[in-house]
Amino acid sequence: MKAELTRQWRLLDLQQLDTRLAQLEHRARNLPQIAELAAVSEQRDRAAEDEVLARVAVSDAERSVAKAETDVEQVRVRTARDQERLAAGTGSAKDLQGLQHELETLARRQSELEDVELELMEQVESLRTDLDRHSAAVAQFDARIAELSAARDQELAAISAEQDVATGERANVAAGVGADLLALYERLRDQRGTGAAALVAKRCTGCGLELNASELVRIKAAAEDEVLRCEECGRILIRTAESGL
Structure with a gap:
Protein backbone atom coordinates (compact mmCIF):
# COMPACT_ATOMS: atom_id res chain seq x y z
CA MET A 1 0.00 0.00 0.00
CA LYS A 2 1.16 3.51 -0.78
CA ALA A 3 0.39 6.59 1.32
CA GLU A 4 2.11 9.93 1.66
CA LEU A 5 4.36 10.10 4.70
CA THR A 6 2.31 12.98 6.10
CA ARG A 7 -0.76 10.72 6.05
CA GLN A 8 1.20 8.01 7.82
CA TRP A 9 2.33 10.47 10.49
CA ARG A 10 -1.31 11.29 11.12
CA LEU A 11 -1.74 7.68 12.19
CA LEU A 12 0.49 8.36 15.19
CA ASP A 13 -1.76 11.24 16.21
CA LEU A 14 -4.76 9.02 15.64
CA GLN A 15 -3.24 6.21 17.70
CA GLN A 16 -2.48 8.63 20.51
CA LEU A 17 -6.10 9.77 20.56
CA ASP A 18 -7.39 6.18 20.43
CA THR A 19 -5.09 5.29 23.33
CA ARG A 20 -6.45 8.27 25.25
CA LEU A 21 -10.03 7.24 24.51
CA ALA A 22 -9.31 3.68 25.66
CA GLN A 23 -7.76 5.02 28.86
CA LEU A 24 -10.81 7.18 29.50
CA GLU A 25 -13.14 4.23 28.93
CA HIS A 26 -11.09 2.08 31.30
CA ARG A 27 -11.12 4.88 33.88
CA ALA A 28 -14.90 5.22 33.59
CA ARG A 29 -15.39 1.47 34.13
CA ASN A 30 -13.01 1.34 37.07
CA LEU A 31 -13.81 4.42 39.11
CA PRO A 32 -13.13 3.73 42.82
CA GLN A 33 -16.62 5.01 43.61
CA ILE A 34 -18.14 2.16 41.59
CA ALA A 35 -16.47 -0.56 43.65
CA GLU A 36 -17.21 1.23 46.91
CA ARG A 46 -27.93 -6.40 55.01
CA ALA A 47 -28.67 -3.51 57.38
CA ALA A 48 -32.13 -3.10 55.81
CA GLU A 49 -32.83 -6.80 56.36
CA ASP A 50 -31.80 -6.43 60.00
CA GLU A 51 -34.05 -3.38 60.27
CA VAL A 52 -37.04 -5.33 58.93
CA LEU A 53 -36.43 -8.17 61.40
CA ALA A 54 -36.06 -5.68 64.24
CA ARG A 55 -39.29 -3.94 63.24
CA VAL A 56 -41.15 -7.26 63.18
CA ALA A 57 -39.73 -8.09 66.63
CA VAL A 58 -40.95 -4.75 68.00
CA SER A 59 -44.37 -5.28 66.47
CA ASP A 60 -44.68 -8.77 67.96
CA ALA A 61 -43.53 -7.53 71.36
CA GLU A 62 -46.00 -4.63 71.27
CA ARG A 63 -48.82 -7.07 70.57
CA SER A 64 -47.71 -9.11 73.56
CA VAL A 65 -47.75 -5.96 75.71
CA ALA A 66 -51.24 -5.10 74.45
CA LYS A 67 -52.45 -8.59 75.35
CA ALA A 68 -50.83 -8.34 78.78
CA GLU A 69 -52.53 -4.98 79.34
CA THR A 70 -55.86 -6.54 78.38
CA ASP A 71 -55.31 -9.44 80.81
CA VAL A 72 -54.46 -7.01 83.62
CA GLU A 73 -57.48 -4.85 82.84
CA GLN A 74 -59.79 -7.88 82.91
CA VAL A 75 -58.49 -8.81 86.36
CA ARG A 76 -58.93 -5.23 87.55
CA VAL A 77 -62.53 -5.12 86.30
CA ARG A 78 -63.32 -8.41 88.00
CA THR A 79 -61.62 -7.23 91.20
CA ALA A 80 -63.62 -3.99 91.19
CA ARG A 81 -66.85 -5.92 90.70
CA ASP A 82 -66.09 -8.34 93.55
CA GLN A 83 -65.08 -5.48 95.83
CA GLU A 84 -68.42 -3.78 95.16
CA ARG A 85 -70.27 -7.00 95.98
CA LEU A 86 -68.21 -7.50 99.14
CA ALA A 87 -68.77 -3.91 100.22
CA ALA A 88 -72.51 -4.27 99.65
CA GLY A 89 -72.51 -7.26 102.02
CA THR A 90 -75.17 -9.08 100.06
CA GLY A 91 -75.22 -12.86 100.12
CA SER A 92 -74.48 -15.45 102.71
CA ALA A 93 -71.42 -15.54 104.89
CA LYS A 94 -70.10 -18.37 102.77
CA ASP A 95 -70.58 -16.28 99.64
CA LEU A 96 -68.83 -13.33 101.20
CA GLN A 97 -65.98 -15.57 102.34
CA GLY A 98 -65.72 -16.91 98.78
CA LEU A 99 -65.54 -13.36 97.43
CA GLN A 100 -62.76 -12.53 99.89
CA HIS A 101 -60.79 -15.57 98.78
CA GLU A 102 -61.35 -14.71 95.11
CA LEU A 103 -60.14 -11.16 95.71
CA GLU A 104 -56.94 -12.51 97.24
CA THR A 105 -56.47 -14.79 94.26
CA LEU A 106 -57.16 -11.93 91.85
CA ALA A 107 -54.64 -9.72 93.65
CA ARG A 108 -51.95 -12.35 93.24
CA ARG A 109 -52.97 -12.88 89.61
CA GLN A 110 -52.91 -9.13 88.93
CA SER A 111 -49.45 -8.84 90.48
CA GLU A 112 -48.17 -11.68 88.30
CA LEU A 113 -49.71 -10.22 85.17
CA GLU A 114 -48.32 -6.76 85.94
CA ASP A 115 -44.86 -8.29 86.37
CA VAL A 116 -45.25 -9.94 82.95
CA GLU A 117 -46.49 -6.67 81.47
CA LEU A 118 -43.53 -4.76 82.90
CA GLU A 119 -41.08 -7.33 81.60
CA LEU A 120 -42.66 -7.17 78.15
CA MET A 121 -42.56 -3.36 78.16
CA GLU A 122 -38.85 -3.46 79.03
CA GLN A 123 -38.36 -5.93 76.20
CA VAL A 124 -40.15 -3.57 73.81
CA GLU A 125 -37.88 -0.71 74.84
CA SER A 126 -34.81 -2.86 74.23
CA LEU A 127 -36.12 -3.96 70.85
CA ARG A 128 -36.94 -0.37 69.92
CA SER A 135 -32.52 2.34 61.14
CA ALA A 136 -29.62 4.71 61.85
CA ALA A 137 -27.24 2.30 60.09
CA VAL A 138 -29.50 2.21 57.02
CA ALA A 139 -29.69 6.01 57.03
CA GLN A 140 -25.89 6.26 57.22
CA PHE A 141 -25.49 3.84 54.34
CA ASP A 142 -28.07 5.77 52.31
CA ALA A 143 -26.16 8.99 52.94
CA ARG A 144 -22.88 7.37 51.88
CA ILE A 145 -24.50 5.91 48.77
CA ALA A 146 -25.84 9.35 47.83
CA GLU A 147 -22.38 10.86 48.40
CA LEU A 148 -20.63 8.19 46.33
CA SER A 149 -23.23 8.40 43.56
CA ALA A 150 -22.75 12.16 43.30
CA ALA A 151 -18.96 11.76 43.19
CA ARG A 152 -19.24 9.01 40.57
CA ASP A 153 -21.57 11.07 38.41
CA GLN A 154 -19.24 14.06 38.65
CA GLU A 155 -16.27 11.94 37.58
CA LEU A 156 -18.23 10.37 34.73
CA ALA A 157 -19.34 13.79 33.54
CA ALA A 158 -15.72 14.98 33.48
CA ILE A 159 -14.64 11.82 31.64
CA SER A 160 -17.47 12.23 29.15
CA ALA A 161 -16.38 15.80 28.46
CA GLU A 162 -12.82 14.61 27.79
CA GLN A 163 -14.15 11.85 25.55
CA ASP A 164 -16.17 14.35 23.53
CA VAL A 165 -13.09 16.51 22.96
CA ALA A 166 -10.91 13.54 22.03
CA THR A 167 -13.59 12.12 19.74
CA GLY A 168 -13.88 15.45 17.93
CA GLU A 169 -10.11 15.65 17.52
CA ARG A 170 -10.02 12.06 16.29
CA ALA A 171 -12.58 12.78 13.59
CA ASN A 172 -10.48 15.69 12.33
CA VAL A 173 -7.29 13.61 12.28
CA ALA A 174 -8.96 10.58 10.68
CA ALA A 175 -10.28 12.75 7.86
CA GLY A 176 -6.71 13.45 6.78
CA VAL A 177 -5.54 9.82 6.85
CA GLY A 178 -7.44 8.58 3.83
CA ALA A 179 -9.98 5.79 3.56
CA ASP A 180 -7.58 3.02 2.48
CA LEU A 181 -4.95 3.63 5.16
CA LEU A 182 -7.60 4.27 7.80
CA ALA A 183 -9.33 0.96 7.00
CA LEU A 184 -6.05 -0.93 7.47
CA TYR A 185 -5.35 0.90 10.70
CA GLU A 186 -8.82 0.18 12.10
CA ARG A 187 -8.56 -3.50 11.22
CA LEU A 188 -5.19 -3.83 12.94
CA ARG A 189 -6.42 -1.87 15.95
CA ASP A 190 -9.36 -4.24 16.34
CA GLN A 191 -6.98 -7.21 16.20
CA ARG A 192 -4.08 -5.93 18.31
CA GLY A 193 -5.43 -3.05 20.37
CA THR A 194 -3.21 -0.56 18.56
CA GLY A 195 -2.89 -0.21 14.80
CA ALA A 196 0.19 1.94 14.29
CA ALA A 197 3.52 2.43 16.02
CA ALA A 198 6.51 4.68 15.51
CA LEU A 199 9.94 3.28 14.71
CA VAL A 200 12.21 4.87 17.30
CA ALA A 201 15.89 4.05 17.75
CA LYS A 202 15.51 0.99 15.52
CA ARG A 203 12.76 -0.34 17.81
CA CYS A 204 9.03 -0.80 17.15
CA THR A 205 7.20 1.07 19.86
CA GLY A 206 4.19 -1.21 19.35
CA CYS A 207 5.79 -4.51 20.42
CA GLY A 208 8.93 -3.02 21.93
CA LEU A 209 11.28 -5.25 19.91
CA GLU A 210 14.40 -4.01 18.15
CA LEU A 211 14.45 -4.70 14.42
CA ASN A 212 17.24 -6.87 13.06
CA ALA A 213 19.81 -5.55 10.60
CA SER A 214 18.23 -7.03 7.47
CA GLU A 215 14.84 -5.61 8.36
CA LEU A 216 16.37 -2.19 8.92
CA VAL A 217 18.04 -2.36 5.53
CA ARG A 218 14.68 -3.21 3.92
CA ILE A 219 12.96 -0.33 5.66
CA LYS A 220 15.71 2.11 4.79
CA ALA A 221 15.50 1.15 1.13
CA ALA A 222 11.70 1.41 1.00
CA ALA A 223 10.09 4.35 -0.76
CA GLU A 224 8.98 7.20 1.46
CA ASP A 225 5.32 6.57 0.65
CA GLU A 226 5.52 2.80 1.23
CA VAL A 227 3.28 1.68 4.11
CA ALA A 241 13.33 11.45 12.48
CA GLU A 242 14.12 9.34 15.56
CA SER A 243 13.95 6.00 13.74
CA GLY A 244 17.74 5.60 13.69
CA LEU A 245 17.92 4.53 10.06
Missing part, protein backbone atom coordinates in the same frame (compact mmCIF):
# COMPACT_ATOMS: atom_id res chain seq x y z
CA LEU A 37 -20.83 1.76 45.87
CA ALA A 38 -21.22 -1.98 45.31
CA ALA A 39 -19.74 -2.74 48.73
CA VAL A 40 -21.77 -0.09 50.56
CA SER A 41 -24.97 -1.11 48.76
CA GLU A 42 -24.42 -4.69 49.90
CA GLN A 43 -23.89 -3.52 53.47
CA ARG A 44 -26.99 -1.36 53.20
CA ASP A 45 -29.07 -4.33 52.03
CA THR A 129 -33.36 0.58 70.75
CA ASP A 130 -32.15 -2.18 68.42
CA LEU A 131 -34.56 -0.96 65.73
CA ASP A 132 -33.31 2.61 66.08
CA ARG A 133 -29.73 1.36 65.74
CA HIS A 134 -30.52 -0.57 62.56
CA LEU A 228 5.47 -0.60 6.21
CA ARG A 229 4.50 -3.24 8.75
CA CYS A 230 6.43 -4.55 11.72
CA GLU A 231 7.40 -8.15 11.04
CA GLU A 232 6.96 -9.08 14.71
CA CYS A 233 3.60 -7.54 15.63
CA GLY A 234 2.12 -6.63 12.24
CA ARG A 235 1.34 -3.02 13.16
CA ILE A 236 1.83 -0.21 10.67
CA LEU A 237 5.37 1.00 11.28
CA ILE A 238 5.84 4.76 10.93
CA ARG A 239 9.27 6.15 10.16
CA THR A 240 10.24 9.32 11.98
Whole structure:
Protein backbone atom coordinates (compact mmCIF):
# COMPACT_ATOMS: atom_id res chain seq x y z
CA MET A 1 0.00 0.00 0.00
CA LYS A 2 1.16 3.51 -0.78
CA ALA A 3 0.39 6.59 1.32
CA GLU A 4 2.11 9.93 1.66
CA LEU A 5 4.36 10.10 4.70
CA THR A 6 2.31 12.98 6.10
CA ARG A 7 -0.76 10.72 6.05
CA GLN A 8 1.20 8.01 7.82
CA TRP A 9 2.33 10.47 10.49
CA ARG A 10 -1.31 11.29 11.12
CA LEU A 11 -1.74 7.68 12.19
CA LEU A 12 0.49 8.36 15.19
CA ASP A 13 -1.76 11.24 16.21
CA LEU A 14 -4.76 9.02 15.64
CA GLN A 15 -3.24 6.21 17.70
CA GLN A 16 -2.48 8.63 20.51
CA LEU A 17 -6.10 9.77 20.56
CA ASP A 18 -7.39 6.18 20.43
CA THR A 19 -5.09 5.29 23.33
CA ARG A 20 -6.45 8.27 25.25
CA LEU A 21 -10.03 7.24 24.51
CA ALA A 22 -9.31 3.68 25.66
CA GLN A 23 -7.76 5.02 28.86
CA LEU A 24 -10.81 7.18 29.50
CA GLU A 25 -13.14 4.23 28.93
CA HIS A 26 -11.09 2.08 31.30
CA ARG A 27 -11.12 4.88 33.88
CA ALA A 28 -14.90 5.22 33.59
CA ARG A 29 -15.39 1.47 34.13
CA ASN A 30 -13.01 1.34 37.07
CA LEU A 31 -13.81 4.42 39.11
CA PRO A 32 -13.13 3.73 42.82
CA GLN A 33 -16.62 5.01 43.61
CA ILE A 34 -18.14 2.16 41.59
CA ALA A 35 -16.47 -0.56 43.65
CA GLU A 36 -17.21 1.23 46.91
CA LEU A 37 -20.83 1.76 45.87
CA ALA A 38 -21.22 -1.98 45.31
CA ALA A 39 -19.74 -2.74 48.73
CA VAL A 40 -21.77 -0.09 50.56
CA SER A 41 -24.97 -1.11 48.76
CA GLU A 42 -24.42 -4.69 49.90
CA GLN A 43 -23.89 -3.52 53.47
CA ARG A 44 -26.99 -1.36 53.20
CA ASP A 45 -29.07 -4.33 52.03
CA ARG A 46 -27.93 -6.40 55.01
CA ALA A 47 -28.67 -3.51 57.38
CA ALA A 48 -32.13 -3.10 55.81
CA GLU A 49 -32.83 -6.80 56.36
CA ASP A 50 -31.80 -6.43 60.00
CA GLU A 51 -34.05 -3.38 60.27
CA VAL A 52 -37.04 -5.33 58.93
CA LEU A 53 -36.43 -8.17 61.40
CA ALA A 54 -36.06 -5.68 64.24
CA ARG A 55 -39.29 -3.94 63.24
CA VAL A 56 -41.15 -7.26 63.18
CA ALA A 57 -39.73 -8.09 66.63
CA VAL A 58 -40.95 -4.75 68.00
CA SER A 59 -44.37 -5.28 66.47
CA ASP A 60 -44.68 -8.77 67.96
CA ALA A 61 -43.53 -7.53 71.36
CA GLU A 62 -46.00 -4.63 71.27
CA ARG A 63 -48.82 -7.07 70.57
CA SER A 64 -47.71 -9.11 73.56
CA VAL A 65 -47.75 -5.96 75.71
CA ALA A 66 -51.24 -5.10 74.45
CA LYS A 67 -52.45 -8.59 75.35
CA ALA A 68 -50.83 -8.34 78.78
CA GLU A 69 -52.53 -4.98 79.34
CA THR A 70 -55.86 -6.54 78.38
CA ASP A 71 -55.31 -9.44 80.81
CA VAL A 72 -54.46 -7.01 83.62
CA GLU A 73 -57.48 -4.85 82.84
CA GLN A 74 -59.79 -7.88 82.91
CA VAL A 75 -58.49 -8.81 86.36
CA ARG A 76 -58.93 -5.23 87.55
CA VAL A 77 -62.53 -5.12 86.30
CA ARG A 78 -63.32 -8.41 88.00
CA THR A 79 -61.62 -7.23 91.20
CA ALA A 80 -63.62 -3.99 91.19
CA ARG A 81 -66.85 -5.92 90.70
CA ASP A 82 -66.09 -8.34 93.55
CA GLN A 83 -65.08 -5.48 95.83
CA GLU A 84 -68.42 -3.78 95.16
CA ARG A 85 -70.27 -7.00 95.98
CA LEU A 86 -68.21 -7.50 99.14
CA ALA A 87 -68.77 -3.91 100.22
CA ALA A 88 -72.51 -4.27 99.65
CA GLY A 89 -72.51 -7.26 102.02
CA THR A 90 -75.17 -9.08 100.06
CA GLY A 91 -75.22 -12.86 100.12
CA SER A 92 -74.48 -15.45 102.71
CA ALA A 93 -71.42 -15.54 104.89
CA LYS A 94 -70.10 -18.37 102.77
CA ASP A 95 -70.58 -16.28 99.64
CA LEU A 96 -68.83 -13.33 101.20
CA GLN A 97 -65.98 -15.57 102.34
CA GLY A 98 -65.72 -16.91 98.78
CA LEU A 99 -65.54 -13.36 97.43
CA GLN A 100 -62.76 -12.53 99.89
CA HIS A 101 -60.79 -15.57 98.78
CA GLU A 102 -61.35 -14.71 95.11
CA LEU A 103 -60.14 -11.16 95.71
CA GLU A 104 -56.94 -12.51 97.24
CA THR A 105 -56.47 -14.79 94.26
CA LEU A 106 -57.16 -11.93 91.85
CA ALA A 107 -54.64 -9.72 93.65
CA ARG A 108 -51.95 -12.35 93.24
CA ARG A 109 -52.97 -12.88 89.61
CA GLN A 110 -52.91 -9.13 88.93
CA SER A 111 -49.45 -8.84 90.48
CA GLU A 112 -48.17 -11.68 88.30
CA LEU A 113 -49.71 -10.22 85.17
CA GLU A 114 -48.32 -6.76 85.94
CA ASP A 115 -44.86 -8.29 86.37
CA VAL A 116 -45.25 -9.94 82.95
CA GLU A 117 -46.49 -6.67 81.47
CA LEU A 118 -43.53 -4.76 82.90
CA GLU A 119 -41.08 -7.33 81.60
CA LEU A 120 -42.66 -7.17 78.15
CA MET A 121 -42.56 -3.36 78.16
CA GLU A 122 -38.85 -3.46 79.03
CA GLN A 123 -38.36 -5.93 76.20
CA VAL A 124 -40.15 -3.57 73.81
CA GLU A 125 -37.88 -0.71 74.84
CA SER A 126 -34.81 -2.86 74.23
CA LEU A 127 -36.12 -3.96 70.85
CA ARG A 128 -36.94 -0.37 69.92
CA THR A 129 -33.36 0.58 70.75
CA ASP A 130 -32.15 -2.18 68.42
CA LEU A 131 -34.56 -0.96 65.73
CA ASP A 132 -33.31 2.61 66.08
CA ARG A 133 -29.73 1.36 65.74
CA HIS A 134 -30.52 -0.57 62.56
CA SER A 135 -32.52 2.34 61.14
CA ALA A 136 -29.62 4.71 61.85
CA ALA A 137 -27.24 2.30 60.09
CA VAL A 138 -29.50 2.21 57.02
CA ALA A 139 -29.69 6.01 57.03
CA GLN A 140 -25.89 6.26 57.22
CA PHE A 141 -25.49 3.84 54.34
CA ASP A 142 -28.07 5.77 52.31
CA ALA A 143 -26.16 8.99 52.94
CA ARG A 144 -22.88 7.37 51.88
CA ILE A 145 -24.50 5.91 48.77
CA ALA A 146 -25.84 9.35 47.83
CA GLU A 147 -22.38 10.86 48.40
CA LEU A 148 -20.63 8.19 46.33
CA SER A 149 -23.23 8.40 43.56
CA ALA A 150 -22.75 12.16 43.30
CA ALA A 151 -18.96 11.76 43.19
CA ARG A 152 -19.24 9.01 40.57
CA ASP A 153 -21.57 11.07 38.41
CA GLN A 154 -19.24 14.06 38.65
CA GLU A 155 -16.27 11.94 37.58
CA LEU A 156 -18.23 10.37 34.73
CA ALA A 157 -19.34 13.79 33.54
CA ALA A 158 -15.72 14.98 33.48
CA ILE A 159 -14.64 11.82 31.64
CA SER A 160 -17.47 12.23 29.15
CA ALA A 161 -16.38 15.80 28.46
CA GLU A 162 -12.82 14.61 27.79
CA GLN A 163 -14.15 11.85 25.55
CA ASP A 164 -16.17 14.35 23.53
CA VAL A 165 -13.09 16.51 22.96
CA ALA A 166 -10.91 13.54 22.03
CA THR A 167 -13.59 12.12 19.74
CA GLY A 168 -13.88 15.45 17.93
CA GLU A 169 -10.11 15.65 17.52
CA ARG A 170 -10.02 12.06 16.29
CA ALA A 171 -12.58 12.78 13.59
CA ASN A 172 -10.48 15.69 12.33
CA VAL A 173 -7.29 13.61 12.28
CA ALA A 174 -8.96 10.58 10.68
CA ALA A 175 -10.28 12.75 7.86
CA GLY A 176 -6.71 13.45 6.78
CA VAL A 177 -5.54 9.82 6.85
CA GLY A 178 -7.44 8.58 3.83
CA ALA A 179 -9.98 5.79 3.56
CA ASP A 180 -7.58 3.02 2.48
CA LEU A 181 -4.95 3.63 5.16
CA LEU A 182 -7.60 4.27 7.80
CA ALA A 183 -9.33 0.96 7.00
CA LEU A 184 -6.05 -0.93 7.47
CA TYR A 185 -5.35 0.90 10.70
CA GLU A 186 -8.82 0.18 12.10
CA ARG A 187 -8.56 -3.50 11.22
CA LEU A 188 -5.19 -3.83 12.94
CA ARG A 189 -6.42 -1.87 15.95
CA ASP A 190 -9.36 -4.24 16.34
CA GLN A 191 -6.98 -7.21 16.20
CA ARG A 192 -4.08 -5.93 18.31
CA GLY A 193 -5.43 -3.05 20.37
CA THR A 194 -3.21 -0.56 18.56
CA GLY A 195 -2.89 -0.21 14.80
CA ALA A 196 0.19 1.94 14.29
CA ALA A 197 3.52 2.43 16.02
CA ALA A 198 6.51 4.68 15.51
CA LEU A 199 9.94 3.28 14.71
CA VAL A 200 12.21 4.87 17.30
CA ALA A 201 15.89 4.05 17.75
CA LYS A 202 15.51 0.99 15.52
CA ARG A 203 12.76 -0.34 17.81
CA CYS A 204 9.03 -0.80 17.15
CA THR A 205 7.20 1.07 19.86
CA GLY A 206 4.19 -1.21 19.35
CA CYS A 207 5.79 -4.51 20.42
CA GLY A 208 8.93 -3.02 21.93
CA LEU A 209 11.28 -5.25 19.91
CA GLU A 210 14.40 -4.01 18.15
CA LEU A 211 14.45 -4.70 14.42
CA ASN A 212 17.24 -6.87 13.06
CA ALA A 213 19.81 -5.55 10.60
CA SER A 214 18.23 -7.03 7.47
CA GLU A 215 14.84 -5.61 8.36
CA LEU A 216 16.37 -2.19 8.92
CA VAL A 217 18.04 -2.36 5.53
CA ARG A 218 14.68 -3.21 3.92
CA ILE A 219 12.96 -0.33 5.66
CA LYS A 220 15.71 2.11 4.79
CA ALA A 221 15.50 1.15 1.13
CA ALA A 222 11.70 1.41 1.00
CA ALA A 223 10.09 4.35 -0.76
CA GLU A 224 8.98 7.20 1.46
CA ASP A 225 5.32 6.57 0.65
CA GLU A 226 5.52 2.80 1.23
CA VAL A 227 3.28 1.68 4.11
CA LEU A 228 5.47 -0.60 6.21
CA ARG A 229 4.50 -3.24 8.75
CA CYS A 230 6.43 -4.55 11.72
CA GLU A 231 7.40 -8.15 11.04
CA GLU A 232 6.96 -9.08 14.71
CA CYS A 233 3.60 -7.54 15.63
CA GLY A 234 2.12 -6.63 12.24
CA ARG A 235 1.34 -3.02 13.16
CA ILE A 236 1.83 -0.21 10.67
CA LEU A 237 5.37 1.00 11.28
CA ILE A 238 5.84 4.76 10.93
CA ARG A 239 9.27 6.15 10.16
CA THR A 240 10.24 9.32 11.98
CA ALA A 241 13.33 11.45 12.48
CA GLU A 242 14.12 9.34 15.56
CA SER A 243 13.95 6.00 13.74
CA GLY A 244 17.74 5.60 13.69
CA LEU A 245 17.92 4.53 10.06
